[in-house]
Amino acid sequence: MADIVGVNGQREEFKVVGKHNLPGKVSYALATGVAKFGADYVIPNMLHAKFLRSPYANAYVRSVDLSKAQALPGVVDIVTWEDEAIKALKPAMFGPVRPWLDNYADQEGIEVAVIVVAESEEICDEALRLLEIDWEILPHVVDIRKGKEDNAPIIRPEDKIFGGGMFSAPPAKPRQGNVTYAETVQGDVDTAMAEAENVLEYELMLPAFSSHLPNPPGSVAWWQPNPYLGEGQILHFEGAVQRREQIGMMHGMTPDRTVQEGIFQGGKYCDWGMRRSQEITPLLAKRTGRPVRCVNTREDTFDFLMNQRYMYMKIGFTNEGLITAIDDFSVADGGIEGSSSFGAANDQGYGPYYTMKCLNIRQWMEIVDSNRGKMYLSGQHCPFNWDSGTMAIYLVAEKLGKDPIDIAQLNLHGPDSQEDDRPVPSFEACLDAGRKLMNWNHHPAGMKKMPDGRYHGASFRYQICPRHAFSGYNCKLELRNGVVHMPTQGPVTGIFAVECNAMVVAEELGLTYDDVVVDFDYREPFTPVGGGSDGSTASAWAMKECANLLKKQILEWAIEDAENPPPAGFGGPPPGGPSPLKGYKPEDLDMIDGRVVLKNDHSVGLPLHQATNRHIIATYHGRPPAAIWSLGMGKMLDTMNTAYCEVAVDPDTGEVEVLRFGVVADPGKVLRPTSLESQIDQVMFFSQGCQLLEDFVYDERTGVRLNNNMIDYKKPTMLDVAPVERQFLETRAGNAAYGASGISHSLANTHMVVIAIHNAIGVWVDPPATPDKILKALGKA
Amino acid sequence: MFTQESTQATASKLIQAVPSALDEFRCPACSQVFATYDELRRHFDTVHPATIAPVTVALNLNGKNCEVLVEPHWTLKRTLQFRLGLTGAKHMCDKGVCGSCTVIVDGRAVLACTTLVLECEGKQIQTVEGIAADPKWKPLVDAYCKWDAMQCGYCTPGFLVSAKALLDKNPNPTEQECREALAGNICICGTYPRHSTAIVEAALKIAEGG
Numbered sequence: 008m009a010d011i012v013g014v015n016g017q018r019e020e021f022k023v024v025g026k027h028n029l030p031g032k033v034s035y036a037l038a039t040g041v042a043k044f045g046a047d048y049v050i051p052n053m054l055h056a057k058f059l060r061s062p063y064a065n066a067y068v069r070s071v072d073l074s075k076a077q078a079l080p081g082v083v084d085i086v087t088w089e090d091e092a093i094k095a096l097k098p099a100m101f102g103p104v105r106p107w108l109d110n111y112a113d114q115e116g117i118e119v120a121v122i123v124v125a126e127s128e129e130i131c132d133e134a135l136r137l138l139e140i141d142w143e144i145l146p147h148v149v150d151i152r153k154g155k156e157d158n159a160p161i162i163r164p165e166d167k168i169f170g171g172g173m174f175s176a177p178p179a180k181p182r183q184g185n186v187t188y189a190e191t192v193q194g195d196v197d198t199a200m201a202e203a204e205n206v207l208e209y210e211l212m213l214p215a216f217s218s219h220l221p222n223p224p225g226s227v228a229w230w231q232p233n234p235y236l237g238e239g240q241i242l243h244f245e246g247a248v249q250r251r252e253q254i255g256m257m258h259g260m261t262p263d264r265t266v267q268e269g270i271f272q273g274g275k276y277c278d279w280g281m282r283r284s285q286e287i288t289p290l291l292a293k294r295t296g297r298p299v300r301c302v303n304t305r306e307d308t309f310d311f312l313m314n315q316r317y318m319y320m321k322i323g324f325t326n327e328g329l330i331t332a333i334d335d336f337s338v339a340d341g342g343i344e345g346s347s348s349f350g351a352a353n354d355q356g357y358g359p360y361y362t363m364k365c366l367n368i369r370q371w372m373e374i375v376d377s378n379r380g381k382m383y384l385s386g387q388h389c390p391f392n393w394d395s396g397t398m399a400i401y402l403v404a405e406k407l408g409k410d411p412i413d414i415a416q417l418n419l420h421g422p423d424s425q426e427d428d429r430p431v432p433s434f435e436a437c438l439d440a441g442r443k444l445m446n447w448n449h450h451p452a453g454m455k456k457m458p459d460g461r462y463h464g465a466s467f468r469y470q471i472c473p474r475h476a477f478s479g480y481n482c483k484l485e486l487r488n489g490v491v492h493m494p495t496q497g498p499v500t501g502i503f504a505v506e507c508n509a510m511v512v513a514e515e516l517g518l519t520y521d522d523v524v525v526d527f528d529y530r531e532p533f534t535p536v537g538g539g540s541d542g543s544t545a546s547a548w549a550m551k552e553c554a555n556l557l558k559k560q561i562l563e564w565a566i567e568d569a570e571n572p573p574p575a576g577f578g579g580p581p582p583g584g585p586s587p588l589k590g591y592k593p594e595d596l597d598m599i600d601g602r603v604v605l606k607n608d609h610s611v612g613l614p615l616h617q618a619t620n621r622h623i624i625a626t627y628h629g630r631p632p633a634a635i636w637s638l639g640m641g642k643m644l645d646t647m648n649t650a651y652c653e654v655a656v657d658p659d660t661g662e663v664e665v666l667r668f669g670v671v672a673d674p675g676k677v678l679r680p681t682s683l684e685s686q687i688d689q690v691m692f693f694s695q696g697c698q699l700l701e702d703f704v705y706d707e708r709t710g711v712r713l714n715n716n717m718i719d720y721k722k723p724t725m726l727d728v729a730p731v732e733r734q735f736l737e738t739r740a741g742n743a744a745y746g747a748s749g750i751s752h753s754l755a756n757t758h759m760v761v762i763a764i765h766n767a768i769g770v771w772v773d774p775p776a777t778p779d780k781i782l783k784a785l786g787k788a
Numbered sequence: 789m790f791t792q793e794s795t796q797a798t799a800s801k802l803i804q805a806v807p808s809a810l811d812e813f814r815c816p817a818c819s820q821v822f823a824t825y826d827e828l829r830r831h832f833d834t835v836h837p838a839t840i841a842p843v844t845v846a847l848n849l850n851g852k853n854c855e856v857l858v859e860p861h862w863t864l865k866r867t868l869q870f871r872l873g874l875t876g877a878k879h880m881c882d883k884g885v886c887g888s889c890t891v892i893v894d895g896r897a898v899l900a901c902t903t904l905v906l907e908c909e910g911k912q913i914q915t916v917e918g919i920a921a922d923p924k925w926k927p928l929v930d931a932y933c934k935w936d937a938m939q940c941g942y943c944t945p946g947f948l949v950s951a952k953a954l955l956d957k958n959p960n961p962t963e964q965e966c967r968e969a970l971a972g973n974i975c976i977c978g979t980y981p982r983h984s985t986a987i988v989e990a991a992l993k994i995a996e997g998g
Binding site: 028030031032033034035036037038039040041042043044046047049052080081126127129130219220221222223271272273274275276302304305499500501502503524525681682685686688689690691692693716717718722724725726728730731 | 789790791792794795796798799802816817818819835836839859869870873874875876877878879880881882883885886888915916917919920929932933934935936937938939940941942943944945948967968970971972973974975976977978979980981982983
């Protein structure tokens with residue numbers, strides 16, 4: 008592996024990296040509405056498509072009579088699961104594992120059996136109403152605790168989905184009813200628990216909450232001739248950014264015959280699945296010979312970002328507060344078929360306990376098939392973020408009358424291994440700064456009343472800064488007409504990853520941020536997305552290497568052009584006579600402030616565009632050195648972050664006010680502070696939403712989800728969210744550019760607000776902690 | 789490259805491209821095209837007698853008079869996207885609760901997803917494209933970009949329109965007044981603290997003459 012300037016580089020002074028308020032390369036397009044997302048495209052002569060969506064939570068379409076719908080004026084095409092073209096479709100990625108579309112609906116509102124194509128969406132709706140459908144309605148499960156009971160209806164006897172997925176354990180015992188079992192064990196939990204000086208038990212409920220992609224998923228596709236590519240048509244579609252090649256392949260097209268020019272992906276929040284509306288339009292456009300648009304409604308777009316989970320915990324610990332045994336039993340929603348198993352058991356290297364010294368840990372999980380909904384991949388609240396460990400630390404502290412930060416320090420293992428007793432420097436530094444930032448002065452639960460009569464509560468949690476060392480990045484930089492270009496397919500997702508890369512290029516080449524021209528081109532291989540914000544730091548490492556390869560060539564050509572200048576009129580010699588670089592060697596030169604200069608005398612040199620006008624291309628493929636975290640799968644620690652929350656709880660109204668969040672984090676090196684701050688705000692607001700407002704509500708009798716709309720499913724508004732006070736430390740200990748780490752989604756949390764509420768009122772309230780639940784917990788309702 | 793100048797020019801072109809008069813009348817039920825509205829009406833009466841016929845609506849959009857053919861139940865949001873080529877007002881909730889489709893009608897910020905286009909006849913409509921094309925509002929757009937008052941950017945035009953509507957009424961808002969004015973705009977990405985910073989800075993610059 009190349010490492011031209013080292014993992015952390017030797018750079019101590021930064022002129023571009025770390026600078027605030029550099030506008031994003033596409034920010035003007037976003038702010039002004041010029042940016043087009045998939046749902047925005049309108050093509051002349053365009054048709055519309057809609058899926059039949061199931062009104063039942065669990066049902067088969069046994070037959071369907073299309074005749075009335077087909078006779079409706081404006082209906083152009085109707086496709087069913089029995090069409091050979093539908094049977095031949097395979098999902099692009101993270102899609103259903105059953106046939107791409109069949110006659111089985113395992114969730115209310117899911118696409119099933121029929122697609123209508125018509126002149127308008129209203130005609131589609133009317134045609135769907137005219138279908139005469141013979142439904143076979145099956146029993147359903149939307150309460151997972153009931154779904155695991157012996158007498159529960161078995162909703163998927165043939166399910167072979169769970170158990171083989173990423174980050175999930177193999178089945179621990181044969182599947183029974185709706186339940187798949189998974190278990191991971193480290194050490195001897197029973198003996199350790201029996202020998203523990205103290206034991207406490209607690210329950211933890213994690214509500215499901217919505218991924219809530221802001222831009223409704225959907226696509227528009229059309230086919231057109233391209234004389235440069237010979238016979239046949241090419242596929243042009245919009246609305247599935249970053250999935251051009253996969254969707255082209257679904258429809259038999261090679262990448263060179265598949266066009267998707269859009270770069271604006273919208274919010275993803277680790278929901279990387281494609282919806283059927285993003286995959287089907289090429290087929291429908293081919294069948295009808297016209298452009299076809301298919302876009303989900305908001306009601307169609309309430310998939311899970313985290314599945315519901317009940318956890319029952321038993322903790323053994325010493326009188327000092329050292330946790331010696333963890334018995335973690337949970338019942339989790341397996342969702343509908345094809346749901347991600349991310350977050351299932353086997354997460355001791357990836358989940359809530361990997362930072363702990365405790366050597367005796369058992370995780371037993373019962374994953375219950377349900378008809379509740381689907382999680383597409385990971386979610387902001389992936390295993391990093393379950394707060395079962397944070398809860399344990401808080402409860403141990405409460406029991407012993409100690410400060411949870413002290414208990415956390417006691418239980419966190421050292422940098423090198425689970426047996427390492429040394430403190431993690433990054434963690435210690437975050438705590439020191441955090442205590443000051445928050446004026447941290449822990450009090451026992453229910454013991455601090457504020458002057459206005461409300462109860463004060465505070466909480467704390469810590470986490471590692473995970474980062475991607477798995478993805479490779481294909482980087483390319485060009486010097487063209489004296490200007491540095493960074494070609495990329497994007498996409499634009501909101502993490503400003505392209506900008507981080509451009510800043511690193513500018514830093515390494517002695518340019519300003521504005522000097523680096525980003526060329527968005529869907530055909531370019533480089534994408535900075537390989538993971539979330541942690542992917543931006545990892546890709547920036549690779550781009551830093553590429554920038555230095557370009558720099559080497561620029562300096563070599565600057566000397567070549569100084570020694571052998573092109574004839575006048577063909578690019579040289581520069582105005583003012585022979586190049587001042589004549590007589591030197593490339594290693595004598597540097598690039599500073601937009602000029603190629605002598606290392607030992609910066610006054611001698613030329614502006615970049617005069618130093619050479621060659622067209623120079625540098626490419627680099629690679630990835631950062633493996634992150635220490637990934638080497639140890641969580642048992643090795645370097646960059647850390649800490650988060651804090653203060654609440655006020657009104658005992659008369661049950662209202663919770665989050666007074667402030669605090670974050671002291673060590674991202675290794677801050678690349679782009681403005682967006683790093685925003686990413687941290689985002690996870691804090693996500694966490695506030697899921698702990699105070701958000702949950703899915705089902706009618707248990709029918710299995711129908713009652714609140715898949717933005718009126719009844721509440722997201723925090725500007726007036727709801729708390730201030731976030733942030734402080735960054737830069738230990739340069741990460742594995743990415745200049746020692747940076749990813750950070751943001753490791754700060755997402757499931758219980759930090761709820762723990763603060765407990766600290767205020769002394770009783771547990773399951774999230775979302777709505778006022779009625781608070782009052783009930785206080786015995787007032 | 790998307791610069792302030794290029795996006796301002798693009799917004800201007802989009803506004804110019806809005807047709808001032810209809811030159812064809814397409815049947816929404818079968819896509820047959822007619823030269824006059826009367827011919828379309830006759831077609832409806834004979835071929836689609838059970839269907840409500842489309843109507844023409846005269847609008848003043850970003851200072852330009854235009855005419856559109858819509859079905860009577862169409863919203864302003866839908867008309868902007870599917871008839872007038874303006875996609876700055878975004879589809880998110882379709883229930884009037886997220887603010888992503890905010891436009892200004894006769895000086896008031898309204899939600900285009902719950903406003904019938906028929907209600908807008910004779911009224912002054914301003915969309916985000918109209919704001920982007922007007923040099924007076926360059927400081928507001930600049931401030932939004934400088935402060936990253938966006939992440940994925942999907943909801944951002946709605947926020948910008950609400951901010952402009954606020955500044956129309958209150959050229960010197962406090963941060964709290966900004967938050968209150970924008971409380972009807974939902975951002976999933978967590979940009980909330982950045983908007984008031986951007987608006988307050990823009991207000992100062994606008995007061996200084998941009």
